[in-house]
Amino acid sequence: MKRTIIGFHLDENGDWVANLDCAHGQHVRHRPPFVSRPWVVSEAGREAMLGTELDCARCERMEWPEGCVACRRTPEFDETTVPAGLRSEHTTRRGVWARVHVVRGVLRYHVGPPIDRSFQVGPASSAVIVPEVRHRVEPEGPVRFFLSYGCRDE
Numbered sequence: 001m002k003r004t005i006i007g008f009h010l011d012e013n014g015d016w017v018a019n020l021d022c023a024h025g026q027h028v029r030h031r032p033p034f035v036s037r038p039w040v041v042s043e044a045g046r047e048a049m050l051g052t053e054l055d056c057a058r059c060e061r062m063e064w065p066e067g068c069v070a071c072r073r074t075p076e077f078d079e080t081t082v083p084a085g086l087r088s089e090h091t092t093r094r095g096v097w098a099r100v101h102v103v104r105g106v107l108r109y110h111v112g113p114p115i116d117r118s119f120q121v122g123p124a125s126s127a128v129i130v131p132e133v134r135h136r137v138e139p140e141g142p143v144r145f146f147l148s149y150g151c152r153d154e
């Protein structure tokens with residue numbers, strides 16, 4: 001999934017990591033002759049790459065980003081109080097991660113392209129909602145669930 005570079009930082013080994021707008025990081029090493037990214041070693045080179053895109057495999061694997069903590073949650077919904085907006089396809093905004101937590105019953109969670117998967121989320125479990133990826137939920141009988149949203153822990 002294409003994500004935009006919004007900054008860079010050095011990891012503990014002194015290797016450059018691109019900060020993506022999904023909140024994941026991705027190594028952008030310059031290790032000639034194996035990996036050639038001469039631009040990454042200069043500030044001007046890195047600056048010029050801001051706003052360009054990289055493929056984020058971690059988003060496609062639905063990996064919750066490090067340093068992202070649950071900071072607020074919705075009330076509990078049941079099969080009669082699920083907001084219509086959650087039942088129809090929608091997305092979270094850029095960089096906004098969330099989780100579906102099922103307290104009781106079973107919820108069907110549909111995730112659109114490029115992930116294209118459908119899950120049953122059961123009691124005491126949760127599923128990750130990836131920023132800007134279309135999704136919807138569908139109660140499979142009586143269910144109680146809530147959503148939590150992630151914030152950067154800074």
Ligand SMILES: [Zn+2]
Nearest residue numbers: 022024056059
């Ligand atoms: Zn990502």
